[in-house]
Amino acid sequence: MKDQTPAKPDAFQLSLLYFPLLYLLGGGFILWHLQGLAAGVMFALGWIYLLPPLLCRLVLALFGKPLTRDALPQSRSFRIWWFLTQLQMLFNRIGVLEELLRLVPGLYGSWLTLWGSKVSPFSFWARDILVSERYLLRVEAGALIASQAGLAGHIVNLDDQGRHHLLVAPIVVERGAILGIRSGLGPGCRVGPGEMLPAGRMLPPFSCWRNGRKQPCPH
Secondary structure, X not given: OXXXXXXXXXXXXXXXXXHXXXXXXXXXXXXXXXXXXXXXXXXXXXXXXXXXXXXXXXXXXXXXXXXXXXXXXXXXXXHHHHHHHHHHHHHHHOOHHHHHHXXXXXXXXXXXHHXXXXXXXXXXXXXXXXXXXXXXXXXXXXXXXXXXXXXXXXXXXXXXXXOEEEEEOOEEEOOOXXXXXXXXXXXXOEEOOOOEEOOOOEEOOOEEEEOOEEEEOOO
């Protein structure tokens, strides 16, 4: 009989859970000691919006994107993905930070590009959108992402031994495509040019939406 006890996270995974809080506290500590309103505002904006994506780009340059179809927690790909996930956690927890960027047309797409994605500044993003891998998107000009849509470039599954298996792949939304309200794309998904993914429709990993229907994507 196989052991059904779930695998426990290691020290690396557990320690990184504190990274977002320590990052926020570290920024607050430095801000407290700065002199002048202008210097404080510039530092806060850079600490929150620029340093995380720049650190992400550094990690990607050194180790590459953690693309994988079946990575275990002890693998290199899983560890890179886990670190990049914690690097984005501040924006996952405090959604208003991204909403402020969306007030300025084109700014949010440019910011996602800074993370390592390729997002046209001429794409439109509504409110309450979930993006889990900000470095793994390609969103072309004229694309429209409706409210509460989700773009999740990863999935973690459990096997019968309680081990986690990670799947990570890019997401593509082509020119003029529309993601309906509460629709969702999994890793490796693609929505074709000018297509509309209906409201509430969820595409499983490596699915394409073309000619108004779901099709398998090559992978």
